[in-house]
Amino acid sequence: MADNSQTINRFFAKKRLHLTLIVVGLGLAYVLASVGLGFQTQSLFGVQNGIIWLAHNFIPNAESASYWHDIVTQLWRTFLVAIASTTCAAVVSLFLAVLGAKTLSPSVVLNWVIRSFASFMRNIPIVAWAMILLFSFKQNDLTGFLALFFMTVGFLTRAFMETIEDFGTGKLEALQATGATYLQVIFQGLIPEIATALMGWVLYMIENNVRDATLVGLLTGTGIGFIFNLYFKGLRYGAAGLVVLAVIILVVSVELVSKLIGRLLA
Incomplete structure (x- = not known):
């Protein structure tokens, strides 16, 4: 003892x-x-x-209420950029993940290249992407779209690859044993089986990109981030506070909708 x-x-x-x-x-x-x-x-x-x-x-007042139309318009544009960049990135990421997953990749070299590419793309911060792209594409919606797109491709490619690899080689071999071709195994066997998990990752990235799109807008001079910067520098603090409130409402709404869709898919 x-x-x-x-x-x-x-x-x-x-x-x-x-x-x-x-x-x-x-x-x-x-x-x-x-x-x-x-x-x-x-x-x-x-x-x-x-x-x-x-x-x-920063408390919105009666005077700042007159800015609602401009705020909602730019908030909608910001939301559309986030949705467009995420959905486009999801399609590209699924293609790369199928080619790069250990259980499906045609070669070890291709697996290593795609995995390294995904790690590189997702480890560059969204702010860095925006600043890099500003040199070539200037201040416009395309710059914000590309910044979100590149970062999202890196994240979703890695997430999709891990999801595909979790599916297991046993199930893939069983499908091939039935005479299914490579494409049939992927599109009729694999993807329908993991569609819910893939959709969960896409919804997660939509939530993140809605938040990040606001920050990117400060740099690219577009969307809700731009008018917040405009109002703040113009000493219109009530209007700037209204922008913050609108962003909070949008982010919370997107999160609630994502959770609802997730429950329906589960």
């Missing part, structure tokens, strides 16, 4: 040491970052003043 007690005490002592080292490391990281930025910790105590200012200025 004494040996067990000592073992337990050593175990918890080691865990406490690890926790202490983590806390100290985080504290040092904060101090170094604060010194590098010239950030003063006491300024955190003034956060409540900023919150009070937001509550006073």
Whole structure:
């Protein structure tokens, strides 16, 4: 019993040491970052003043209600860009995933190339994509569409590949044993079986892209992000607050619809 007690005490002592080292490391990281930025910790105590200012200025009022039409129009454009980029990316991603999945890929080299391509595309942040594309396509809806499209292709290709690989080789071999061709195995056996899972990933990306499209609009000068920037810089804070409220309503609505569709498909 004494040996067990000592073992337990050593175990918890080691865990406490690890926790202490983590806390100290985080504290040092904060101090170094604060010194590098010239950030003063006491300024955190003034956060409540900023919150009070937001509550006073960013609350939509009767005057800002006149901006509803422009806000809804640009919000709709932003939503359409998010939907279009996601659906187009889903089609391309499914094609790449079928070619790149370990259970279906015609060669190991192709599997490696597509997997590496997907990892590269999804690891570039959406903001970086928008800034890169601005040089070639300038500030327009196409730039926002392409930024969302490229990032979504990377994410969905990897997600679709993992979904296909989870289907298992046994089921694919059973379909082939019945005399089914390669295309029949894919389009009549595999895809109908995993359609619900694939749709779940598409709905998830639509939710994400609706949020990201707002941020991309700030950079590309389009959609709801553009008019928020316009109102904010024009000191029309009530209208800017109305933009934020409209974005929140849209995001929550899309999430609720996605969950409802997910339940219907389950």
